[in-house]
Amino acid sequence: MSFSWTRVKALLVKELHDYRRNRFVVVFAMTMLPLIFITAPTVQLLTAPAVVSSSKLDARIGLALLYMLLIPATVPSTLAAYSVIGEREQGTLEPILSTPIRREEFLIGKALAVAMPTLVVAYAIFGIFLAITALFANPVIESAIFAGSHIPVQLAFTPLLAGWSIWVGIAISARSSDIRTAQQLSVFANLPPVAIVALMGFNVITPSTGLTLSLAAVLLALDALGWRAVAAMFDRERLIVGRRR
Amino acid sequence: MLEELRPTDRRAALVVEHLSKRFGDRVAFEDVSFEVGYGEVFGFLGPNGAGKTTTVRALGTLIAPTSGAASVAGIPLSAANGPAIRARISIMPESPGLYQRLTIAENLRCFAGLYELDDIPGRIERALKAVNLLDRAGDSCGSLSKGLRQRVALARALLNDPAVLFLDEPTSGLDPVATHDVHELIVSLRERGVTIFLTTHRLTEAERLCHRVAILNSTMRLLGRPDELRERLFKQSLGVRVRDPIEDPGPVFGDLPGVDGWRMSASGCYELAVSDAQIAAPALARALVDAGADILSLAESHHSLEDVYLQLIDEDVEAIRR
Numbered sequence: 253m254s255f256s257w258t259r260v261k262a263l264l265v266k267e268l269h270d271y272r273r274n275r276f277v278v279v280f281a282m283t284m285l286p287l288i289f290i291t292a293p294t295v296q297l298l299t300a301p302a303v304v305s306s307s308k309l310d311a312r313i314g315l316a317l318l319y320m321l322l323i324p325a326t327v328p329s330t331l332a333a334y335s336v337i338g339e340r341e342q343g344t345l346e347p348i349l350s351t352p353i354r355r356e357e358f359l360i361g362k363a364l365a366v367a368m369p370t371l372v373v374a375y376a377i378f379g380i381f382l383a384i385t386a387l388f389a390n391p392v393i394e395s396a397i398f399a400g401s402h403i404p405v406q407l408a409f410t411p412l413l414a415g416w417s418i419w420v421g422i423a424i425s426a427r428s429s430d431i432r433t434a435q436q437l438s439v440f441a442n443l444p445p446v447a448i449v450a451l452m453g454f455n456v457i458t459p460s461t462g463l464t465l466s467l468a469a470v471l472l473a474l475d476a477l478g479w480r481a482v483a484a485m486f487d488r489e490r491l492i493v494g495r496r497r
Numbered sequence: 498m499l500e501e502l503r504p505t506d507r508r509a510a511l512v513v514e515h516l517s518k519r520f521g522d523r524v525a526f527e528d529v530s531f532e533v534g535y536g537e538v539f540g541f542l543g544p545n546g547a548g549k550t551t552t553v554r555a556l557g558t559l560i561a562p563t564s565g566a567a568s569v570a571g572i573p574l575s576a577a578n579g580p581a582i583r584a585r586i587s588i589m590p591e592s593p594g595l596y597q598r599l600t601i602a603e604n605l606r607c608f609a610g611l612y613e614l615d616d617i618p619g620r621i622e623r624a625l626k627a628v629n630l631l632d633r634a635g636d637s638c639g640s641l642s643k644g645l646r647q648r649v650a651l652a653r654a655l656l657n658d659p660a661v662l663f664l665d666e667p668t669s670g671l672d673p674v675a676t677h678d679v680h681e682l683i684v685s686l687r688e689r690g691v692t693i694f695l696t697t698h699r700l701t702e703a704e705r706l707c708h709r710v711a712i713l714n715s716t717m718r719l720l721g722r723p724d725e726l727r728e729r730l731f732k733q734s735l736g737v738r739v740r741d742p743i744e745d746p747g748p749v750f751g752d753l754p755g756v757d758g759w760r761m762s763a764s765g766c767y768e769l770a771v772s773d774a775q776i777a778a779p780a781l782a783r784a785l786v787d788a789g790a791d792i793l794s795l796a797e798s799h800h801s802l803e804d805v806y807l808q809l810i811d812e813d814v815e816a817i818r819r
């Protein structure tokens with residue numbers, strides 16, 4: 253029996269139904285996230301004085317865009333922290349693992365279930381941000397955003413960061429003994445990407461084309477590594493009979 | 498490949514040979530051997546902690562046995578055969594494990610997809626019909642009573658027409674009415690020829706539902722048809738009470754016709770295991786009179802299967818203490 257997308261899809265559909273019924277997730281994704289992540293960067297740019305040096309302007313734009321990258325860098329691990337331990341605490345992990353599902357199918361299904369809403373929300377927020385700048389921002393700022401490589405970089409880094417965050421979240425989830433611990437650990441896991449974003453934001457690290465490309469390459473490698481590590485870490489027996497509290 | 502993995506053993510749905518599972522140095526079950534034929538309802542009876550759930554998980558490829566061999570639905574038990582075995586069986590675990598925010602139909606659809614079934618709406622309809630829940634398909638699982646959840650879990654386990662259906666304590670924690678409902682459902686599955694491996698700690702449940710019963714307490718203690726077991730376990734006995742303890746009871750009880758053994762249960766009270774009370778009782782009375790004992794009472798004592806079962810388990814507890 254080989255890898256089955258039918259099984260991945262069955263798991264994914266289940267997850268999406270579950271989100272839709274989960275008021276907390278819906279409210280968080282639909283109102284809190286956009287509020288938190290659109291307000292600051294928009295204010296940053298709309299309040300930018302008309303005459304600023306181009307380097308200062310670039311820094312401002314960079315900061316605003318980096319700020320939005322916090323969505324794919326932090327939200328997925330928070331969601332993914334539930335993925336395995338959540339099933340286990342509900343008592344649904346054993347029935348699921350009793351079906352012919354393979355661990356790769358289970359993990360890909362879980363990862364997609366986190367990636368899909370994250371990307372939708374992150375891209376939507378970025379889209380809204382672009383629309384606001386196009387409509388209301390100073391034309392200098394507008395052209396700086398739309399002309400440079402900002403948009404493709406933003407589009408590419410969103411899934412790259414999300415991938416890393418997802419695998420860290422799932423790994424934590426597969427190894428935690430309860431949801432609370434998984435949640436807390438996933439917050440710590442968010443610190444490295446947040447730190448990088450912050451360092452760039454405060455100009456400690458200067459984002460250059462070279463740095464951007466190597467960062468993208470490192471993230472891609474980490475995503476692949478994360479997938480391998482999580483698959484190796486997934487132990488059916490341990491998940492079923494592992495220490496009960 | 499599933500296609501290449503045709504069942505090699507068509508005789509039996511389950512063949513288990515000297516299977517053991519240890520967690521570290523803790524024995525969950527040891528040296529368990531039995532066979533279950535197709536169409537059979539096999540009861541796996543034992544107290545809490547006997548190793549029933551662990552056995553089900555081992556046969557369901559969820560955990561790896563420490564030693565021994567087995568074939569499940571005709572496929573040799575191994576980690577590599579896990580997906581193929583799991584495609585052919587289904588397990589209803591002790592707790593139903595439903596997605597509470599999803600409806601009954603959504604829960605079943607997810608599992609039908611995980612089994613890669615065709616005609617999913619038809620399958621779901623048949624499974625729900627089998628557990629009399631067809632009109633509740635749209636209900637959210639979170640709103641269901643414990644008994645109904647158990648029935649949904651049973652419907653879920655029926656989706657793939659399993660070659661072996663494992664039911665792990667299907668009535669634990671249910672009230673008598675819900676228990677009765679689940680029993681009725683199992684009887685109807687038995688009539689349809691579904692092969693069922695049923696674990697339970699309730700003797701009456703095993704007696705009522707199963708063609709054959711194994712009694713497990715870490716190791717296998719007994720195996721047979723319920724009526725055989727009853728016969729084997731239900732030793733008829735005579736209880737006798739005399740005014741003063743008999744000085745030397747050995748010769749008195751020793752060679753009475755129809756008496757297999759005896760023991761003193763209290764001062765002046767004796768229990769005699771008998772093969773035929775009709776012959777033993779009059780002979781016993783005469784022997785006691787001859788020995789000069791004053792008989793206060795002489796009666797057949799009735800042991801239910803439950804008593805003997807409890808005694809069997811007690812013996813194990815004693816053995817562990819020693």
Ligand SMILES: Nc1ncnc2c1ncn2[C@@H]1O[C@H](COP(=O)(O)OP(=O)(O)O)[C@@H](O)[C@H]1O
Pocket residue numbers: 493494495520523524525526543544545546547548549550551552
């Ligand atoms: N993960 C585990 N680690 C250590 N011991 C376990 C584990 N799971 C079960 N056991 C032990 O194995 C024995 C059998 O357990 P179980 O199969 O759940 O029994 P039953 O289902 O008959 O009540 C028990 O003594 C239990 O404590």
Ligand SMILES: [Mg+2]
Pocket residue numbers: 546549550551591665666
């Ligand atoms: Mg059990």
